[in-house]
Amino acid sequence: MSEQTLPTIGRAWYLRARPQGWPQPSEFALREVEIPAPGAGQILVANEYLSVDPYMRGRMGDKKSYIEPYEVGAPMDGPAVGRVLASNAEGFAPGDHVVHVLGWRDHAILDAAAAVKVDPQLAPLPAYLGVLGVPGFTAYIGMTRFAEVKDGDTVFVSGAAGAVGSVAGQVAKLKGAARVIGSAGSDDKVKLLVEEYGFDAAFNYKNGPVAEQLAQVAPDGIDVFFDNVGGEHLEAAIGALKLHARIVLSGMVSQYNDEKVVGPRNLWNMSVTRSRMLAFMVTEEMDLQPEFVREAGGWIFAGKLHHRETVVDGLENTLDAFLALMRGENVGKMIVRL
Numbered sequence: 001m002s003e004q005t006l007p008t009i010g011r012a013w014y015l016r017a018r019p020q021g022w023p024q025p026s027e028f029a030l031r032e033v034e035i036p037a038p039g040a041g042q043i044l045v046a047n048e049y050l051s052v053d054p055y056m057r058g059r060m061g062d063k064k065s066y067i068e069p070y071e072v073g074a075p076m077d078g079p080a081v082g083r084v085l086a087s088n089a090e091g092f093a094p095g096d097h098v099v100h101v102l103g104w105r106d107h108a109i110l111d112a113a114a115a116v117k118v119d120p121q122l123a124p125l126p127a128y129l130g131v132l133g134v135p136g137f138t139a140y141i142g143m144t145r146f147a148e149v150k151d152g153d154t155v156f157v158s159g160a161a162g163a164v165g166s167v168a169g170q171v172a173k174l175k176g177a178a179r180v181i182g183s184a185g186s187d188d189k190v191k192l193l194v195e196e197y198g199f200d201a202a203f204n205y206k207n208g209p210v211a212e213q214l215a216q217v218a219p220d221g222i223d224v225f226f227d228n229v230g231g232e233h234l235e236a237a238i239g240a241l242k243l244h245a246r247i248v249l250s251g252m253v254s255q256y257n258d259e260k261v262v263g264p265r266n267l268w269n270m271s272v273t274r275s276r277m278l279a280f281m282v283t284e285e286m287d288l289q290p291e292f293v294r295e296a297g298g299w300i301f302a303g304k305l306h307h308r309e310t311v312v313d314g315l316e317n318t319l320d321a322f323l324a325l326m327r328g329e330n331v332g333k334m335i336v337r338l
Contacts, residue, residue: 047102052334077101098118126333157172157225160199166197
């Protein structure tokens with residue numbers, strides 16, 4: 001694409017006000033923005049797929065967190081994959097596909113050092129935002145380095161039909177867990193976990209108290225809890241811990257929109273069972289990425305690691321996709337296709 005035909009106007013989502021509780025459409029705006037030519041060391045990317053993720057809800061507030069909040073009145077961002085339209089950087093050429101973090105917009109100008117080239121012939125582009133992207137890597141780090149899942153373990157994954165949970169359960173099984181249990185928010189998702197993802201058991205957390213349902217499928221307790229939900233799930237899991245169990249905190253989606261968060265009432269059981277509760281940040285564990293890409297890529301190629309995406313079309317529907325994600329309407333990774 002010649003410089004004369006490069007786009008000069010694009011669209012981007014802005015945060016207009018910080019949500020209090022559940023986000024409202026009036027707190028966001030889709031606006032036209034100017035697209036400059038790439039400067040020295042920069043590339044211009046036409047985004048093809050955008051990621052919406054639960055952690056973005058935290059960035060809409062101004063509470064202390066592991067990542068900087070969005071600025072009110074400024075464009076939002078997040079993982080995206082797209083095609084290079086113009087390059088002013090060595091090693092990148094028009095037509096290359098890259099993953100970067102300037103999503104929530106149709107075009108991105110960014111430093112090439114902040115982009116990673118990907119091959120659409122090796123995997124579909126959405127996979128680089130899901131099973132081979134941060135969600136998949138999160139699941140891999142949590143299960144291997146922190147949960148240290150091993151042969152014979154009983155593993156419980158909350159929010160198991162989502163992008164992270166679905167991979168976490170499968171990784172646990174591939175690493176030798178004897179029994180993998182998942183929770184999900186619908187009977188269809190429960191069926192998917194068992195029949196497609198290979199979970200040994202699953203339950204719909206909307207069908208009754210989590211602790212009671214967990215006790216039915218794990219009567220002898222659990223060795224590992226990989227938590228994406230928090231709240232009632234975390235309390236139920238703490239009550240079901242075996243000796244020297246491990247809890248990995250991946251997310252707490254049930255509490256992201258709550259102004260008043262109540263913690264589990266049974267933390268003492270962590271002492272009784274001499275268990276560990278662990279948390280991590282993906283960017284601090286990047287030494288595992290080559291191993292993850294090699295191992296996960298091999299599992300996918302061999303048909304051992306399954307994944308799904310829920311795809312919403314249109315930049316204008318990005319906010320709707322995010323809100324649907326927060327309501328649990330996705331199966332696997334929620335993706336916006338431009």
